[in-house]
Amino acid sequence: MSATSEPGRMNSEEADVTNEPLVEAPADTVAGEVVLRLTDVVKTFPGVRALDGVQLEVRAGEVHCLLGQNGAGKSTLIKVLAGVHRPDSGEVVWRGEPAAFANPQAAMRAGIATIYQELDLVEDLSVAENAFLGHEPRRLGFVRRGHMARRTRQILARLGHPEIPPGRLVRHLPAAGKQIVSMARALSHEARLIIMDEPSAVLAHDEVGNLFRIIRELTAQGIAVIYISHRLEEIREIGDRVTVLKDGRTTAANLPARETPTRDLVSRMTGRTIEYVFPDRPADDPAGAELLRVEGLTRHGEFADVSLDVRAGEIVGIAGLVGSGRSELLETIYGARRAEAGTVRMGGRALRPGSVGAAVKAGMGMAPEERKSQALLLGEPIYRNVTLATFGRYARLGFTDAGRERAAADRIAAALELRPRDVRRPVRTLSGGNQQKVVVGRWLLGDTRLLLLDEPTRGVDVGARAELYQVIRELAARGVGVLLVSSEVPEVLGLADRVLVMREGRVVREAPAGELDENTVLDLVMAGSLMEGAPA
Amino acid sequence: MSDTTPTAAPERAAGLPAQSPPVDPAETAKADARPGLSWWSGDRGEGAKRNLGLLATLVVLVVIGILTRPDLYGDASWVWGNTLTILKLASVVGVVTVGMTFVIIGGGIDLSVGAIVAIAGVWSTTLATQSYGAGGMIFSALTVGLAVGVINGLLISYGRLVPFIATLAMMVAARGLAAEISDKQTQVSNESFINGIATTKLLGIPLLVYILAAVVAAGWVLLNRTTFGRRTVAVGGNPEAARLAGIDVRRHTVLLYALSGLCCGIAAIMLTAQATSAQAAMANLYELDAIAAAIIGGTLLSGGRGTIIGSLLGVIIFSTITNLFAINGLSTEAQNMVKGGIIVVAVLVQQVQFRSLTQFLARNRATTT
Numbered sequence: 001m002s003a004t005s006e007p008g009r010m011n012s013e014e015a016d017v018t019n020e021p022l023v024e025a026p027a028d029t030v031a032g033e034v035v036l037r038l039t040d041v042v043k044t045f046p047g048v049r050a051l052d053g054v055q056l057e058v059r060a061g062e063v064h065c066l067l068g069q070n071g072a073g074k075s076t077l078i079k080v081l082a083g084v085h086r087p088d089s090g091e092v093v094w095r096g097e098p099a100a101f102a103n104p105q106a107a108m109r110a111g112i113a114t115i116y117q118e119l120d121l122v123e124d125l126s127v128a129e130n131a132f133l134g135h136e137p138r139r140l141g142f143v144r145r146g147h148m149a150r151r152t153r154q155i156l157a158r159l160g161h162p163e164i165p166p167g168r169l170v171r172h173l174p175a176a177g178k179q180i181v182s183m184a185r186a187l188s189h190e191a192r193l194i195i196m197d198e199p200s201a202v203l204a205h206d207e208v209g210n211l212f213r214i215i216r217e218l219t220a221q222g223i224a225v226i227y228i229s230h231r232l233e234e235i236r237e238i239g240d241r242v243t244v245l246k247d248g249r250t251t252a253a254n255l256p257a258r259e260t261p262t263r264d265l266v267s268r269m270t271g272r273t274i275e276y277v278f279p280d281r282p283a284d285d286p287a288g289a290e291l292l293r294v295e296g297l298t299r300h301g302e303f304a305d306v307s308l309d310v311r312a313g314e315i316v317g318i319a320g321l322v323g324s325g326r327s328e329l330l331e332t333i334y335g336a337r338r339a340e341a342g343t344v345r346m347g348g349r350a351l352r353p354g355s356v357g358a359a360v361k362a363g364m365g366m367a368p369e370e371r372k373s374q375a376l377l378l379g380e381p382i383y384r385n386v387t388l389a390t391f392g393r394y395a396r397l398g399f400t401d402a403g404r405e406r407a408a409a410d411r412i413a414a415a416l417e418l419r420p421r422d423v424r425r426p427v428r429t430l431s432g433g434n435q436q437k438v439v440v441g442r443w444l445l446g447d448t449r450l451l452l453l454d455e456p457t458r459g460v461d462v463g464a465r466a467e468l469y470q471v472i473r474e475l476a477a478r479g480v481g482v483l484l485v486s487s488e489v490p491e492v493l494g495l496a497d498r499v500l501v502m503r504e505g506r507v508v509r510e511a512p513a514g515e516l517d518e519n520t521v522l523d524l525v526m527a528g529s530l531m532e533g534a535p536a
Numbered sequence: 537m538s539d540t541t542p543t544a545a546p547e548r549a550a551g552l553p554a555q556s557p558p559v560d561p562a563e564t565a566k567a568d569a570r571p572g573l574s575w576w577s578g579d580r581g582e583g584a585k586r587n588l589g590l591l592a593t594l595v596v597l598v599v600i601g602i603l604t605r606p607d608l609y610g611d612a613s614w615v616w617g618n619t620l621t622i623l624k625l626a627s628v629v630g631v632v633t634v635g636m637t638f639v640i641i642g643g644g645i646d647l648s649v650g651a652i653v654a655i656a657g658v659w660s661t662t663l664a665t666q667s668y669g670a671g672g673m674i675f676s677a678l679t680v681g682l683a684v685g686v687i688n689g690l691l692i693s694y695g696r697l698v699p700f701i702a703t704l705a706m707m708v709a710a711r712g713l714a715a716e717i718s719d720k721q722t723q724v725s726n727e728s729f730i731n732g733i734a735t736t737k738l739l740g741i742p743l744l745v746y747i748l749a750a751v752v753a754a755g756w757v758l759l760n761r762t763t764f765g766r767r768t769v770a771v772g773g774n775p776e777a778a779r780l781a782g783i784d785v786r787r788h789t790v791l792l793y794a795l796s797g798l799c800c801g802i803a804a805i806m807l808t809a810q811a812t813s814a815q816a817a818m819a820n821l822y823e824l825d826a827i828a829a830a831i832i833g834g835t836l837l838s839g840g841r842g843t844i845i846g847s848l849l850g851v852i853i854f855s856t857i858t859n860l861f862a863i864n865g866l867s868t869e870a871q872n873m874v875k876g877g878i879i880v881v882a883v884l885v886q887q888v889q890f891r892s893l894t895q896f897l898a899r900n901r902a903t904t905t
């Protein structure tokens with residue numbers, strides 16, 4: 001996927017944007033100078049060696065990419081840098097001096113700002129309060145609210161989101177909006193190093209372009225960026241050098257980001273070669289009887305008059321920008337939101353609106369968009385999270401059977417390459433990508449007939465992603481219908497049999513995946529009036 | 537529990553390699569025996585660790601007793617008798633606390649438990665009810681408790697009232713109704729079977745203690761071994777995730793408050809038996825005792841985590857303190873101050889949290905070496 005920034009998207013608001021630099025450029029930064037050096041850093045958790053001797057060298061003004069499978073230790077590494085974890089051993093040299101940050105505040109004061117993989121916003125504070133959390137501008141002990149709101153508005157405008165009101169509670173923002181706010185927080189500091197842990201995972205295509213534009217501005221000022229992503233195309237586009245982690249160890253350092261062949265990168269990450277391909281579609285038309293029929297579904301301000309159908313054994317993909325109403329549509333079909341108009345039928349029978357129970361009983365399952373707030377019991381063991389929707393089936397007379405549940409979860413763990421494999425660990429201790437596998441894995445158990453997947457591969461690494469595609473394909477081959485929402489157009493096109501394109505809450509195009517290509521879809525997704533007359 | 541229909545083979549999980557091997561019990565056992573992971577291998581580990589701390593607290597209290605009254609503790613038969621006294625003291629609040637623990641793990645709070653005990657006690661001792669005999673009294677106490685609990689649950693889950701407000705209102709209303717029914721009089725229980733519950737001993741142990749043991753055992757099984765317990769943890773831990781996984785959060789919330797009400801009904805019978813009477817002011821401040829016991833027992837006020845054994849130990853710690861003051865002839869005022877202090881310490885410990893504590897220790901180790 002090529003994420004070129006679209007000049008057309010940065011429309012009228014551009015005029016408001018002040019030209020003062022987003023982050024004060026540190027005066028004493030020499031471009032190309034090594035600002036950060038890690039030597040033999042080790043960090044263990046009970047039972048896990050998350051970092052097992054990591055080397056890393058970051059220069060001022062570069063975008064240094066970290067690559068590695070789920071659970072390789074990337075997030076742990078950046079948490080060490082951000083002062084969240086203390087390393088057990090090893091050396092961190094920050095701007096020529098050995099550093100040991102006692103807490104995140106210390107790291108921030110030293111000039112390291114971090115955008116974490118798991119959002120760490122306070123839901124009941126406003127956007128501005130979150131952006132300046134812990135370093136509110138003050139005068140005589142009082143927070144300068146006006147000043148804070150102004151600065152926040154500025155930063156948001158530079159991030160391409162002048163429409164987010166600084167006073168809005170974060171709770172009321174969609175996932176992508178929250179990601180923007182956590183980026184705004186990182187940019188509200190005077191940072192010399194900005195760490196971004198999978199920032200693009202929750203961003204739509206055009207927003208990634210925006211992000212890259214900002215990264216280029218930052219690096220032009222001599223600020224170093226550590227960038228983590230599972231999308232190799234992004235690393236090719238924005239990265240300067242790449243360090244690869246595998247099982248907590250540096251397996252390759254300072255590779256050139258553009259020239260290193262993909263094969264090399266993947267084999268250093270995984271120890272094997274993976275052809276990043278989608279499973280073949282079955283030759284004959286696989287789709288059977290109609291499973292789901294949605295007619296005229298409407299929720300004011302979210303989506304309007306959406307009609308679609310999914311047949312047994314068919315994978316239907318929905319492409320669209322974040323905010324085009326995709327997730328809301330999925331949740332409404334599932335009964336988690338109540339439709340204002342329209343019907344949802346499963347196998348010909350209308351479902352009671354606004355009832356998840358009815359949808360589940362009819363054979364639906366949904367992997368929601370936000371794993372932490374919508375899907376996981378973080379303190380509970382992995383197996384209990386995997387069986388959260390099915391534990392009743394393993395029970396006899398209301399008595400749970402932990403042994404059978406663990407065995408079932410074990411098989412899910414094996415099929416999705418969950419690491420670590422021990423399903424009795426609390427989900428909280430899993431890496432982000434592995435938590436995502438738990439969310440999707442939940443619905444691979446039991447007899448789900450229609451699977452609603454909202455960004456199923458968010459944060460999942462290259463290898464596991466291929467496994468997941470394979471699993472979804474096999475499900476379809478067994479007659480399960482799949483409705484897939486993804487921000488990654490290639491994923492929709494590669495996996496789905498049929499594609500719906502949504503824009504601003506409406507379906508603007510429906511076609512077999514074979515008839516569409518990436519650029520057509522991107523045009524449809526973003527274009528304004530141009531495509532208004534397109535066949536729906 | 538609705539989903540008890542035995543499904544043929546849920547493992548026939550879609551999407552898994554068709555040749556997925558059948559469950560090998562030996563392999564599961566092997567996995568269980570894996571070394572080095574035991575302390576966090578599930579919820580039990582952390583809970584057990586906390587419960588050890590509670591046991592230690594209990595030991596300290598006993599040692600204080602021995603130090604302050606060595607004369608009494610020299611007498612083995614007194615020690616046995618005193619132990620039974622403590623357990624008997626714990627029995628009524630203990631039963632209420634089991635219900636409270638479920639409510640709190642499920643993300644709620646029940647401030648009306650004391651009032652429910654009172655109204656159940658008063659209802660079952662009216663002359664009209666007593667005319668139906670002991671069976672009628674027990675039935676009406678349990679039914680009234682259950683019914684009030686269901687009303688709480690309906691107000692909270694379908695009326696969308698905050699649990700704190702709904703049960704606070706119920707606390708006031710139920711006491712008022714109890715005063716109305718009893719005409720503010722003490723109603724004497726003439727039923728010798730009921731009164732006998734408090735005085736009967738089996739194998740030298742009071743029946744009340746057996747009732748507590750039975751309720752605790754049932755509560756433990758319900759929480760740890762049934763789908764009801766699993767739903768409770770899910771609903772309290774992350775209601776949105778529970779809902780999207782197809783759990784009927786509202787229905788389950790009603791059941792939780794109903795369970796709490798039922799426990800109050802049982803407690804009402806026990807308390808009526810002890811006093812051979814009931815009145816609108818009975819079980820005063822039980823809500824505080826029960827919440828405090830659950831909290832110091834390690835139940836997270838925000839829901840999603842807690843243990844029955846911890847709650848039991850919490851209740852026993854409180855009744856041991858009461859007993860300690862009694863045998864030393866000290867006032868109840870001082871006793872309440874100590875109880876308050878213990879609650880504060882317990883909550884502080886909960887906030888520090890095990891994880892950050894170990895992190896803190898690790899950090900100190902790192903800086904000293």
Ligand SMILES: Nc1ncnc2c1ncn2[C@@H]1O[C@H](COP(=O)(O)OP(=O)(O)OP(=O)(O)O)[C@@H](O)[C@H]1O
Nearest residue numbers: 045050070071072073074075076429430431432433
């Ligand atoms: N708090 C914790 N307690 C125990 N183990 C942990 C903890 N945090 C991380 N781990 C383990 O450390 C390892 C590295 O995790 P980390 O989050 O750094 O992976 P990652 O490279 O960021 O993966 P992803 O791509 O999925 O985000 C994993 O095995 C994980 O389970």
Ligand SMILES: [Mg+2]
Nearest residue numbers: 075117431432
């Ligand atoms: Mg990570």
